[in-house]
Amino acid sequence: MDFSLTDEQNELVKTLRAVLNRHASSAAVRSAADSEAGYDAGLWRTLAEEVGVASLAIPEEYGGAGFTWFETGLVLEALGYHLAPGPLLASAVLAAAAVLESEDDEARERLLPGIADGSSIATLAWADERGAWSTTGSGIIAVPQSAGTGGNWTLNGSATLVLDGASADTLIAVAATAEGVGLFEVLDPAAVRRINTPAVDTTIRFATLTFDQVPARALRLDAGASLEKIRDIAVVAVSCLQVGTAQRGLDMSVDYSKQRVQFGRAIGSFQALKHRMADMLVQVETARTTAWAAAWSAGTDAEDLPERAASAAAWCADALDAVAAETVQIHGGIAITWEHDAQLIFKRAHSTSQLFGSSRGHRRRLGIMLGLIPEPSAAPAGTLKEKMPTAR
Template sequence: MDFSLTDEQNELVRTMRAVLTRHASSSAVRDAAASEAGYDLSLWRVLTEEVGVASLAIPEEYGGAGFTWFETGLALEALGYHLAPSPLLASAVLAAAAILESGDAEAGGRLLPGIAEGSSIATLAWADEHGTWGTAGSGIVATAGEHWTLDGTATLVLDGCSADIVIAVATTPSGVGLFEVLDADAIRRVNTPAMDTTFRFSTMTFNRVNARPLMLDAASALEKIRDIAIVAVSCLQAGTAQRGLDMTVEYSMQRVQFGRAIGSFQALKHRMADMLVQVETARTTAWAAAWSAGTDAADLPERAASAAAWCSDALDHVASETVQMHGGIAITWEHDAQLVFKRAHATGQLFGQAREHRLRLGVLLGITPG
């Protein structure tokens, strides 16, 4: 298996880096995170209109670019490096994957073009009151009648307060289904503060909200959607881990102690070498999982679980070392090391903890009982 990037993929990476270098400086990231939307609207327009970042994994028949989840992973890796807040994960990954996996061509034709061009922000209301993204049900109940209606609560909804398209995971009498909310304004939305200020979460409360079923037997589709989501987060983590390493190496060449740069001390060289190993292996596992997602390979569940566990642990290690080797300055609000640290802790909980993914991997590989 060859993970060498094609010319088109290399151009995507170069373009993402150039755009984010111009528009996602440290101060710009903080301003965007503190804004009402939670992300930089002008940067989002550039990314969607000029780079086409939201269209990468959406098929051409739905207004997309017709690439794969691998290219989306490359874009998320770049966003992770620059710590830039963006609705890409919620809209063009979670919600888009739910619509695509539902197999509802009519809904795809209506909803996906707006998502692809970035004019619509979509999200997936899934996690229950315990913050669990289960595939057997959710905290929302769907009731059939003249129209389907939704009642209940979804937590940790990514970019939930700014989304104009809401797809919901809801429990039905026959199992779990995927629903398109017909009146998004009827949902009560409350912002949920997050440790990582570059993420925006909300709690959504449904009270007889009209909805249209996209798929009524969605358990297996939700497994696939969750795998795509954790692969996307793994790519984000790999990019942030690279940022932590680069930040630490740069500081080690600037900080002088005992008359010499601290990067010249052998003990710190070893620690940074260990960080490099974590970064490179995280990127490898994330890319392997993204390749499986992009090619719809049968080994996606194993690759996704492996990437989720490894990349979470790798970023946690890199973030810890970043803080340690920067000293006291790293725990101040003014320094970006705290953003790396918070990103590690936030993404380490998103869609499950590393230990949960390891347990699942053991079951998938037949090592531990299911």
Template sequence: MDFSLTDEQNELVKTLRAVLNRHAASAAVRSAAASVVGYDTDLWRTLAEEVGVASLAIPEEYGGAGFTWFETGLVLEALGYQLSPSPLLASAVLGASAILESAEEEPRERLLPGIAEGSSIATLAWADERGAWSTTGSGITATPGEQGPEQWTLDGAATLVLDGVTADTVIAVASTPEGVGLFEVLDAAAVQRVNTPAVDTTIRFATLTFNRVPARALQLDAERSLERIRDIAAVAVSCLQVGTAQRGLDMSVEYSKQRVQFGRAIGSFQALKHRMADMLVQVETARTTAWAAAWSAGTNAADLPERAASAAAWCADALDKVAAETVQIHGGIAITWEHDAQLVFKRAHSTSQLFGSAREHRRRLGGLLGIIPAPAAGAEPRRRQEALATL
């Protein structure tokens, strides 16, 4: 199996790096994260309209570019390296993958073109009050409406909704008497939205509360669809983590060449060389694992669940280790707000809990491989929401 990039993919990465280097330097990233929407709208417009980042995994018949989740993973890796806030994960990954699972053609034809061109921002309301992304239910209940079988009402709440405050298209995971379903919220303005501050200021979460909000069913028997959406989301986060890990390594190597101690650059000390060599191993193995999982997602391979769980566990641990070493190598400067090392550390902390912890994914992988019993439904840690919230 050859994971070397094609000419088109190399050109995509090259273009992304050029755009991000111009428009997403450290000061720009901090300014975007502090803005009302949480990201640079001009940069997002450039990425969506000129590069087409939101359209890559959306089929051409729905206004997309007709590539795969692998190319989307490359974009996320570049964004992760730059630490740039973006609605790509919420909209073109979570929202789009949920809409693609619709049982009817009409919602795909109506909703996906706007997401592909970046003019519409979608999100998926899924995690319950414990911050658990269960494939068997959520904190939202769907009740059949009186206007007909196609009309439903949603009640309850979803936490940790990515870009939930600003999204204009909301897809909700809700429990029904027959099981779990996917629903399109018909009146997004009727949803109560509260911003949830996070450790990583470049990622925006929200709590969405539903009180008899009208909705349309996209799919009522959605457990298997949610398993696939979770796998795609885990792969996407893994790619984001790879990019951030590479940033931490590059920052550390550069600093070790500049910082002088005892009359020598600290990078010349053997102990630090060994530590940075270990960081390189973490980054490269994480990239290989993430790319393999992204390839399985892009080709709809049967081994996607195993590869997604493996990538989610390995990449989260790799970024944790690289971030910790980045802070140590930079010394006292790394804990200051002014230095970007703290952004790498906070990105590691936040993303290590998204869609399940590394421990959960390893347990799930063991179940898929038949090594250990599969985890019981709803067994996610109760403290994930606290881990993602502000310290």
């Protein structure tokens, strides 16, 4: 298996670096994170309209570029390196994957073109009140307005940790039904109550969404297997983001070690620090290999995607944690000041290490898939139905 980039992929990375070098400086990133939207709208338009970052994994028949999730991973790695905030993860990964997994071709034709060209910002309301992204349930309950499963539905309940949930104009929700868990398009986004949720990483925006008899349309009702795939795609995307941030931490540490002088020598000349930065390089390169392998599986819809996604999620989160800690240590006291970007890398590491599950949880999931850990006992039948309200 050859993971060397093609000419098109290299050109994509080169273009992204040129754009982000101009528009995602440290000052620009901080200004964007403090803005009302939480990201630079001008930079997003450039990336979406001129580079086409949101269209890469969307098929051409729905207004996309017809590439794969691998190319989207390359974009996220570049954004991770520059710590640039933006709605790509929420809109072009989570929401786009949910719409692509729907059984509603009319919804794909209507929703995906806007996501692809960046004119529509979409998100997926999924995590429950505990902050868990379960593939078998949700903090939202969907009830059909009439008997049967067809027609319109109403949503009640809440979802937490919704990426860019306060500013998204298109909402897709994961909701429990009497028969299982489904994907729903929110028909009246203005009827959803939205509350911003402060995050450790100021470059990532979360919101809590509350639904009270909000009208919705079913995109897919038997969505358990689809949610497994959506979660795998999401954790692969986060892994790519973490690889980029880890590379930034390594580069910053190497540069600083050449500039900082102690005892009449650049600190990078001390053997102890050389060894520590060599270990950081190993963490970055192994994380990149793991993330790219998982992104390749996502892009080719390979059967081994669940195993590779869980492996990448666990390894890349731990690698970024290690690199971020070393970055702070090598920079010393300046690293814990607000003015220095080392604190942004540290916060990105801690924030993303819990996104869509912890590394411990992903290792356990991988162990179950490999037969090393016994599967947990299934929940008693009928439990969800007992909690469901009657249809009106």
